[in-house]
Amino acid sequence: MSDSEKHNKVTLSEAAKVYSKPKVIGMVFLGFSAGLPFLLVFTTLTAWLRDAGVDRSTIGFFTWVGITYSIKVLWAPVVDRLPLPWITAIMGKRRSWMLLAQLTIALGLAGMALQNPGSSLELIAFFALLTAFGSATQDITIDAYRIEAMEKQYQGAMAASYIFGYRAATLVAGAGTLYIAEAATWTFAYLVMAALMGIGMVTTLIITEPQHVMNNETQVLEERLEKKLAVDQVEGLLPRLSRWFIDAVIGPFVEFFHRNGWYAIWILLLISCFRISDISLAAMANPFYLDKGFSLTDIANVTKIFGIIMTLIGATLGGILVIKYSTLKLMLVGAILVAITNVLFAVLAVSDANLLSLTILICLDNLSGGFATSIFIAYLSGMTNTTYTATQYALFSSLMTLPGKFIGGFSGMVVDSAGYPIFFIYSGLLGIPAIFVILFLIHSEQRIDAAPPSSANKVDS
DSSP, X not given: OXXXXXXXXXXXXXXXXXXXXXXXXXXXXXXHHHHHHHHHTTHHHHHHHHHTTOOHHHHHHGGGGGHHHXXXXXXXXXXXXXXXTTHHHHHOHHHHHHHHHHHHHHHHHHHHHTSOTTTOHHHHHHHHHHHHHHHHHHHXXXXXXXXXXXXXXXXXXXXXXXXXXXXXXXXXXXXXXXXXXXXXXXXHHHHHHHHHTHHHHHHHHHSOOOOOOOOHHHHHHHHHHHHHTTOSSOOSHHHHHHHHHIIIIIHHHHHHHHHHTTHHHHHHHHHHHTTHHHHHHHHHXXXXXXXXXXXXHHHHIIIIIIHHHHHHHHHHHHHHHHHHSOHHHHHHHHHHHHHHHHHHHHHHHTSOOOHHHHHHHHHHHHHHXXXXXXXXXXXXXXXXXXXXXXHHHHHHHHHHHHHHHHHHTTHHHHHHHXXXXXXXXXXXXXXXXXXXXXXXXXXXXXXXXXXXXXXXXXXXX
C-alpha cells in the first residue's frame, strides 16, 4: 500500500485524535521549556537594560548573544553521539542532555537575576551567553526527541503541540516578566523565570527515552568513510578521535546526500527559501503598524491575542491534515497562502488605518503562518536519519532561517526607497521560488512512484 493510500484511509476525526496521545501532550511542556529563555536573552533583556539606564549602543551589542542559536549545528554532533558520564546510563542520551541543558538555562537566568546592570554588565553578558548556549542545546535535544519519539505521520501534531507551548512561553517571558518587574523587581522577575524552567525538568523526568538505533546502511556508510580516510585499522588516541569526528560530523552530511542523491540539492534549496517570505515581512511589521497610526495597545492586542490564537489554530490544523494528506502538497498550499497574505498587506498599506482590517489581516497571516510552519517542521523531521537526528535537524533549522534573516536585513532599505506597498508585494514575490521548488519535487515524486520498482529511487515526502 502506497503512502497516499494510507493517508486516504485515515478520517479527519481519527487524525484529530493524535492530540490525545501522551507524547503529543508532553510536547506542549517541552515547547514551553524551549520558548521560555528565548525572549529573556533578547527583547526582555533589552527592556531591563534600558530601564536600568544602559545606553543603546551597549544594548545593541547584547544582540550578538543570538548568534548562539544560529551556530548550534557546530556542537550538535557532540549532543548526537557523546554520552554524559553516569546520567546517560540512567536517563538515556536525549533526556540526559535535555536535563543538563535545562539546568544550564536555570543557572544562567538566576545568575542574570542576581547582577546589577549598573555595575555588572560583563557578568550579565556572561550569564546571558550561558543561558543562550543552554537554550540552543535544549533546542537540539528537544528536536531530536520529537522526531524519534513518534512516527513520521505524527510529526505535524508534535510540531503543533510544540508551537503551542513555545508561544505560551513567549507570552510568559515577554509580557509576564514585564508585569512582575513592574510590580516587584527585575531580580525577582528573572528568578521566577528560572524557577519556571522546572516545568521542562519535570517533563524530562516523566517522558520516556525514545528508541535510537543505528540502521545497517548507516553503519556500513560510516565504515566505508573510515576506510576511505585510512583510520579504520589504526589504534591510538588521535585515530579514535578521527573516527569519532568522521562518524559524528562528516557522516550526517554524507548520509543525507547518499540517501537523497541529487534531490538533496533541491531539498536544501527548498529548506533555505521556504520561510524567506514571512521572515522578510516580519522585520518591518511593527514599524508598519506604528507608521499607519496604530497604538502600541492596538498592536499588542491584535498581534499577541488574535495573532497567537490563529497561529495555534493553523498549526493544529496542519498537524491533523499531515496525517491524511501528502506533506509536500500541504507545503504547497502553505507557501501559496503565506505569499498571498503578504501581498494583502499592500492593500492595507494603501488604505486608511482601520483596526478591523488590521485584525482580519493579522488573523489570516498568522493562520497561514502557523499552518505552513507545522507542515514544514513535519517535512524537515521526515528528512532526518534517526542515527543523526540532532545534527541533521540542527543543520536544517539553521538553513531555514539564515537566508530569510539576511534578506530581511535589507527590508528597511526597500521600504525607504519604494514604500510599504511595494515592499509587501516584494515580500510576497519572495515566496515564489519555494512554490516552484515544491512543484518540481511533487512532480519528481509522482514520476518515481509511477516508475517500475527496479528503477525507482527513494525520495521522502
